[in-house]
Amino acid sequence: MRTRLSSLALTVLLGILGLGTVFPFVWMIISAFKSNSEINAADQTFLPKTWTFENFLSIESKFDFLRLFGNSVFLAVTITAIVLYTSALAGFVIAKYQFRGRGMLMGFTVGTMMIPWAVTIIPRYTMFADAGLQDNYLSIIIPAAISGFGIFMMRQNMHAVPDEVLEAARIDGASEVRIFHRIVLPMSTNSIAALAIFQFLWVWDDYLWPYLMISDNANQVLAVGLTTFAGQYGTDYGGLFAASTISVLPVIIVYIIFQRRFVAGVASAAVK
Template sequence: MKHRRITVGTVILNVLLFVVAFITIVPFIWMLLSSFAPNSEIVKVTGSLFPRPSTVSNYVNIQQRFDFLRLFANSLLIASVKTIIVIYTSAVLGFVFAKMRFRGRTLLFGIVMSTMMVPWAVTIIPQYEMMTQFGWLDTYTSLIVPSMISAFGIFLFRQSITGIPDELIEAAKIDGASDRRIFHRIILPMSHNTIAALAIFTFLWNWEDYLWPFLMITDEKKQLLAVGLKQFNGQYGTDYGGLFAATSLAIVPVIIVYLVFQKQFIAGIASGSGK
């Protein structure tokens, strides 16, 4: 009886997960099919639920509609640079909070964590004023510097590095290794799961960021892809086919990053939550 109860519960859980996954993926399937359909088919009131794909002109005309390749490269550059910086700074600060002993460590860590509770919208105006005073408007510096430190990343690394035995670090110090060498030769290699998890989150957040690049960058050649997609909105209508085609290509880097770090991502999240 107990075995049957577990089996029925597992089946029900799998069915619920399948339903949720199906509901989640349907909009992406609809978008992908629509990217191969003309606008007349997409906006048709009558007809099937999914547009009938019949053309590739939406993809062919993307570069003619706006400088897709330049915006794509800009977004890829900024998202990659910010991801690398956030991973390194989070790892350093996570190591400090996890293994360094100094007065006020717990209080300082609490202050860092409390910043996660402050809505980002509250800081938009102060940050905008700072960027204006620094003369960083219309530069990539205004996109990179404000997001170099991630409280979420620090939390993930602190939880992960706390699990590394202190005896291993003490042994390295006895052998003459400095804190810098210990961090780069021991801590970072043993934190690859956390690195993968944070890389996916950070890359995704920066890749789809719209409001801050929209406020900071005015030069169309420097603009990012998320902002550039708005150019499909015309005065009298929207080129839905072209918009869906560009969006379909825009999500490719995110999918690639997730597929590359998938196993480490799941292990890193499980490790962090287990702490």
């Protein structure tokens, strides 16, 4: 009886915390269907008194939403694909190959995760500005191409790949490149899916670095574009809510696609 009560209390508590987390997001979506006069009214209601799609229809006429959206999709997909490959490759090498300095290399990789990101902003900005890469997507892609978290996560997963399978492939004459692509990667899909969600979300929400490096509005990302939209059209909250609602759709879609493998991957990494 006590166990059931404890389980019920925990479920209720988690439900309340979940509602508290989701409520602002739901409010944003519903407010996207309200007129500005209703949003700014002193007498607020949860559901719109009059539903309108004007906020969604007028987004493109107020700022270059589709272009910024496409820029963000391009960068998020490109960086995520690069990070997945480099993390899996580095994790495989560190986990399955014996060489001098392997432990030091892994310690250095984990150490990079402990350095506050803000500490590296000025030297990183100076380095890319001196290299002439300002207002260039390479300045966004190159710093994110190697992920300490991704290498650590994939290295933990690679330990679960049986050495006997790799040795059998080598005996059959498979090269190391073939072993990695045909055996190791298919056996690591859960961790790859989990890392893909994390990395896509981080790139999609990144604001400060693109703001510093990209000066051409046509090449800017959506996260920065939304703040510009809010500053220039500060009273058009309906349009801002509508643009924000559309901007979270790619993250939700990616999560839905990889949801099952994401949970399995996170659980596997936690066990390791």
